[in-house]
Amino acid sequence: MHEPDCNTIDLSRRHALKAGVGLGLFGMFVTLGLLPKSALAAVDRKVFEAKTLKEAFQAMGGLAPADSNLINLDVPETAENGATVPVIVESKLPQTEQISILVDKNPTALAEHYTFPEGTEGYISTRIKMAQTGTVVALVKAGGKFYKISREVKVTAGGC
């Protein structure tokens, strides 16, 4: 449908390295505790500029999130319309504080980031755009640690 509009993806990836330097620095500040704690709950807007999953994880302070089978990620195997891909994330990890939804092949990796106050279940149902076939990642922060689960979604008509 809108395929020609997606052509910027490859080009922007070439600049990923450059952007990564800035984001890496931000991640370092977070790790060193140089940023206030509130900056961890709500992610810095810069994280939304990260082109790759790695850059996004680094920028969020979760350098190597462990795979967890205590997270359910419900996505369709095939999405006929990349403009609306239903995503449900359910975390059974105790003390789930945050859930982020990322897509590896989108122009920017981070789609959504939620913060769960005490009393709100670690569950979110939403709809995202996918530019092409790729992997959806649910990143969960629970008890101060990051965990993830990934699922591939085949996209027949990209939505960007």
Place this chain on the structure above:
Amino acid sequence: MSNPTKMKATATNGVTEVRALMQHEMETGRRKDESGNLVPAWYITDIKVQHNGRTVLEGQYGTSVSKNPFLMFRFKGGKAGDKLTLSWTDNRGEKRTDEAAIG
């Protein structure tokens, strides 16, 4: 002018389930219009849901959220008649807050 968020919430066994449908174009800034011009990015960046004034969910969005964002989540507490509000802010600085009563 923006359009109101449609929101419905039900309380069952001490848990409130909230469904919301925000009304927003959610332009990525990468789409071209019929004349081939890029449509500027225009999307919701922040959302907040409150129950009787207490925040029960906060979210931040990038450009990969579908047009007219849909959201469903659950929180402990809440009873019929309680007030829920959903507020959003977009990248142009426009804000709106809509409310609904738990059914």
